[in-house]
Amino acid sequence: MRRSLFLLACVCVVPGNASLPLHPASIEPNDNRQPAGELRDGVLTLALVAAPGAWRPEAERGLAREAYAFGVEGAGLSIPGPLIRVPAGAEVRVAVRNAISGATLIVHGLHERGSEPRPLEVPDGERRVASFRATSPGTYHYWATTTGAQLIQQRHGAETQLVGAFIVEAPGERRDDHVYVISVEEGPESVPASRPLFAAVVNGRSWPHTTAGRATVGDTVRMRWINASGRPHPMHLHGFYFQVRSRGTPARDTLYDPSQTRLAATELMTAGGTMTFDWVPDRPGNWLVHCHMVAHISPGLRSGAGGHADHRKIANHALDGMAGLVVAWRIEPRAATPDAVEAPRRRVRLIADEVPGLYGEQPGMGFILSGDRLAQLPDTVTIPGPPLVLARGEPVEIAVVNQLAEPTSIHWHAMELESFYDGVSGWSGYGTRVSPHVAPGDSFLVRFTPPRAGTFIYHTHFNEEIQLESGMYGPLIVLEPGARLDPELDRTWIISQTGPAVGGTAPVALNGSVAPHLELTAGRTYRIRLINIHVNQPLIFELTDEAPVVWRALAKDGADLPPHQATPRAARQPIGVGETYDFELAPAAPGPLRISARNLVGRVRLEGTVRVRPPD
Numbered sequence: 001m002r003r004s005l006f007l008l009a010c011v012c013v014v015p016g017n018a019s020l021p022l023h024p025a026s027i028e029p030n031d032n033r034q035p036a037g038e039l040r041d042g043v044l045t046l047a048l049v050a051a052p053g054a055w056r057p058e059a060e061r062g063l064a065r066e067a068y069a070f071g072v073e074g075a076g077l078s079i080p081g082p083l084i085r086v087p088a089g090a091e092v093r094v095a096v097r098n099a100i101s102g103a104t105l106i107v108h109g110l111h112e113r114g115s116e117p118r119p120l121e122v123p124d125g126e127r128r129v130a131s132f133r134a135t136s137p138g139t140y141h142y143w144a145t146t147t148g149a150q151l152i153q154q155r156h157g158a159e160t161q162l163v164g165a166f167i168v169e170a171p172g173e174r175r176d177d178h179v180y181v182i183s184v185e186e187g188p189e190s191v192p193a194s195r196p197l198f199a200a201v202v203n204g205r206s207w208p209h210t211t212a213g214r215a216t217v218g219d220t221v222r223m224r225w226i227n228a229s230g231r232p233h234p235m236h237l238h239g240f241y242f243q244v245r246s247r248g249t250p251a252r253d254t255l256y257d258p259s260q261t262r263l264a265a266t267e268l269m270t271a272g273g274t275m276t277f278d279w280v281p282d283r284p285g286n287w288l289v290h291c292h293m294v295a296h297i298s299p300g301l302r303s304g305a306g307g308h309a310d311h312r313k314i315a316n317h318a319l320d321g322m323a324g325l326v327v328a329w330r331i332e333p334r335a336a337t338p339d340a341v342e343a344p345r346r347r348v349r350l351i352a353d354e355v356p357g358l359y360g361e362q363p364g365m366g367f368i369l370s371g372d373r374l375a376q377l378p379d380t381v382t383i384p385g386p387p388l389v390l391a392r393g394e395p396v397e398i399a400v401v402n403q404l405a406e407p408t409s410i411h412w413h414a415m416e417l418e419s420f421y422d423g424v425s426g427w428s429g430y431g432t433r434v435s436p437h438v439a440p441g442d443s444f445l446v447r448f449t450p451p452r453a454g455t456f457i458y459h460t461h462f463n464e465e466i467q468l469e470s471g472m473y474g475p476l477i478v479l480e481p482g483a484r485l486d487p488e489l490d491r492t493w494i495i496s497q498t499g500p501a502v503g504g505t506a507p508v509a510l511n512g513s514v515a516p517h518l519e520l521t522a523g524r525t526y527r528i529r530l531i532n533i534h535v536n537q538p539l540i541f542e543l544t545d546e547a548p549v550v551w552r553a554l555a556k557d558g559a560d561l562p563p564h565q566a567t568p569r570a571a572r573q574p575i576g577v578g579e580t581y582d583f584e585l586a587p588a589a590p591g592p593l594r595i596s597a598r599n600l601v602g603r604v605r606l607e608g609t610v611r612v613r614p615p616d
């Protein structure tokens with residue numbers, strides 16, 4: 001199928017699929033606030049249609065794309081399709097009419113979870129009914145294919161938008177949650193990783209056209225996320241932690257009991273995956289929830305953008321330098337909010353600079369870190385960036401100095417700080433006080449007081465495709481007051497890429513090396529801070545021996561695990577980009593250990609070794 005774009009206003013439609021009508025119906029976005037169908041006496045009755053239409057991921061501003069979509073019979077099509085939402089125990093009767101000519105429609109997900117999946121086969125032009133009792137509370141979705149795809153990740157092109165949310169409420173559960181459905185339209189290339197992405201949307205719209213959420217300090221905001229795309233998405237909330245309440249697959253949702261809930265600032269959802277989380281914003285301002293894979297928030301997703309945007313010409317990074325899987329939240333103060341920023345007790349300078357020709361013709365971009373005395377200044381950047389070590393409760397002022405040839409802005413990933421210092425230029429802040437980007441030759445003073453000790457990341461939030469790939473990231477480590485970082489026992493293993501990718505995914509490196517060789521000593525107890533800040537590569541990280549290697553989980557995203565979850569486990573950790581994990585590792589015997597990091601379909605992306613020396 002060729003990439004087909006057409007102007008909605010244009011009468012001469014260029015169909016990419018034979019079944020697209022000459023004057024396609026307009027497909028509207030669906031914010032999932034209104035359940036569809038009629039619920040009466042415990043029975044939900046709903047009549048759906050699946051049909052082709054014209055969809056505008058970027059609202060009135062952008063071009064229209066052809067898509068197949070669901071709609072309520074007689075009421076128009078939407079992306080995502082109508083929200084099916086019932087209390088647990090309800091009987092669901094959903095009729096589906098197939099108005100996609102020349103294709104048999106197979107609808108997945110309209111069945112009780114825990115029972116045998118029953119795909120609904122609807123021949124061309126006909127109508128079939130799925131009837132079942134919804135008894136398992138959770139966050140689910142339904143999706144359909146015209147090509148016989150067995151899994152959601154096998155779809156591409158126009159049918160990728162045939163999806164809708166399906167929520168089964170537990171008794172007494174609140175109903176004012178926000179349901180977000182992620183869908184991605186991709187091209188048909190046989191290797192999924194090299195498929196071009198045409199649109200990445202949340203509830204049918206690409207940033208900045210996604211629906212913004214609004215809340216007030218102290219509210220509890222519940223979000224249900226459904227990854228109805230064929231790609232993994234590590235979803236990151238700026239400036240806060242959220243409490244994870246459920247994680248699910250298309251087949252099953254696991255609702256966490258209080259002993260299973262945990263904090264996260266970034267949570268990886270694989271294709272078809274779901275999660276529910278609660279967030280209590282305690283600071284006002286402009287915030288974002290977004291996928292941390294740079295390809296899924298790239299301005300190149302904008303129709304007509306043609307790949308890369310020239311960031312030197314972008315006035316507002318937030319609105320013009322990102323697209324795709326981003327959702328805004330504006331938090332209003334509950335009362336007059338006191339200035340949360342304390343006078344700094346510590347000052348550091350973080351200088352962004354370039355190293356010409358580090359990656360062939362491309363420069364490296366990285367950081368120099370110093371105290372407030374210029375005499376301490378090292379002369380060259382390191383990639384990954386030097387560890388920025390702070391103390392819990394100690395107010396810090398960081399002067400971000402930009403010596404690059406282009407603007408930048410630095411984000412303090414998972415740090416609970418004031419919005420103005422969060423690093424999304426053109427967005428972070430409140431009211432008229434919005435943070436600027438740091439122009440070349442300029443600087444910006446960032447102030448915050450780390451409220452918890454843990455493993456965080458500092459990284460560029462500007463022109464990420466170039467700046468992040470070129471080296472602008474480093475570990476941000478917060479220690480308990482009075483503690484000192486012992487570089488022998490406290491190890492950071494930071495996964496990233498090695499320079500700008502040439503037409504694909506950049507090679508994976510650990511601590512800057514594509515073949516890392518690390519050394520530990522038997523009998524010692526180490527803290528391993530595992531960070532993934534690769535631009536686009538979620539990984540399954542593994543440490544192996546002939547016998548299973550066991551480590552003890554300590555923290556995720558900088559937040560300590562509750563004590564009963566801080567348990568020993570096999571040294572194997574899926575890690576999305578933007579996630580951090582802390583482990584305690586105590587190798588008992590000398591010998592070699594093997595490091596491997598595979599992508600989510602099992603291909604090895606990084607191999608290395610750890611030599612465990614005999615005890616002294």
Ligand SMILES: [Cu+2]
Binds near residue numbers: 231292293325
């Ligand atoms: Cu993503």
